[in-house]
Amino acid sequence: MADLEVYDDEDTAGQLSRGVQSVDRAIAVLEILRRRGGAGVSEIADEMGVHKSTASRLLASLLQGGMVQQNSERGKYHLGFGILRLANSIPGRLSLVQEARPLLDALAEKYKETVNLAVLRSNYAVNVDQAMGPSSLATHDWIGSLTPLHATSSGKVLLAGLSSEQREKILKETGLPTQTANTITSRRELEKQLMDVASTGYAAVYEEFEIGLNAVAVPVHDHAGAVIGAVSLSGPAFRFKPEEMPDMLEDLKHAGLEISSRMGYAPE
Template sequence: MAKTMSRARGRPKSFHDKTESVTIQSLDRALAVLKIVSDGSGMSLTEIAEAGDQSPATVYRILTTFGLHAVVDFDERTQLWHVGAGAFRIGSSFLRRTRLVEQSRVVMERMMVESGETANLAIIDHGEVIFISQIETHEPIRAFFRPGTRGPVHASGIGKAILAYQPIEQARATLRGGALEMFTDHTIVAENTLLEELDTIRSRGWAVDDEERTNGMRCIAAPIFNQFAEAVAGVSVSGPTVRMTGGRDAALGELVRQAADEITDAIGGRLPG
């Protein structure tokens, strides 16, 4: 004879699977407690219970459960509860997915239209530039970087733009990840010369790849900053030297820098200084 299955432990006897009521009340109460703790700067069990209109016993069980996952911390000395490192790690996943590509898309489309050149978005990973998005110009001769394409940091407009805003030792460490390979006669391979170039980039807010990776192609780039004012990505416009002449650098530099600042603001970042 088949055994009658017992009720799943923890399920209330009055449980009914109604499509119009799909929330979990205990989870809802727990999240309400977490919000209360996050709004305070250290709260006692009694204060949290009163603020949430819940019994101290219920709140204590919730806090203890959160504590097992480091979502909250209990200070034995003050007997107060605080938000823990676990909550920060979970929240950081939002910061990691601040929709950089999505937030950049409209800005990049405008960059492409106003400059007439291909707009690019890239980050640095393990000492290399990785292109993660691109809006191509309609010109027959144009730059093209398939998303996922990697390139050398020292011979990239975006790479140099990001490096320029890294602490000097971090920039040196990034550069030492590999030899500074020469791709063209314009490639900067001397570290001291490159560091001087980074000073120039910081002073004006944008970088130039002057045929340093590919003969006949130029790029103007600017950095994008996160909430800690750290350069985490960059945008650029790139195209052939017959169109992207040195005489356009200042205008394109301002265009790209303003675009990068707009994206920084859209992802909740802040500019250094």
């Protein structure tokens, strides 16, 4: 009886291993189709390093489940509507605050500064979460605060992510009121800065919203590539100079991409 039980355990383990391998291979097929836009059996088999019959069986299963579809004329496979159906159910269940929180904490811990997560609401950047390092000098609670888009790093990131029509509508309603002597109140200068934000992937402000406060922010994207939020680091102007801290900028950009990935973003 003991020998029989060992045999059953080994047999079950083998079946599980084969099942996991099949799942891994099916995921690999879907990733190839996502990246290529379409591929035939031979192309998929070659890229995966498997026999054509194996690739064909995987595609047949995915086809049956609606995960892929086949072009009847060329015989190439593409992602199917089943993928779209599954993807459409994800965004509403993802919480930006929940997905971002570990990254905010890590940045605050490493740089000992205040980290905020902001979203666009009613023509303002609204801070929806905040993390502070253990020795941060900041004590202000920014959660729930409405901050002007044109004078804050998060606001500029959110503005840069809008279409020119959306941006025009918002700025026409809000104007560019002066917050400090450093606030950009020229529309032409602001547009130039927003082009730089789109190019560099971050926005930095130096005492534009509040005297003695500098900040830098990066975008957070959703599954469709739209900018849905901004992560910012801010600190006292006398020691926090973002563009003189390349390592910090890279860490902040990485955090923005990681949060975006958790929200379904997959950059090409």
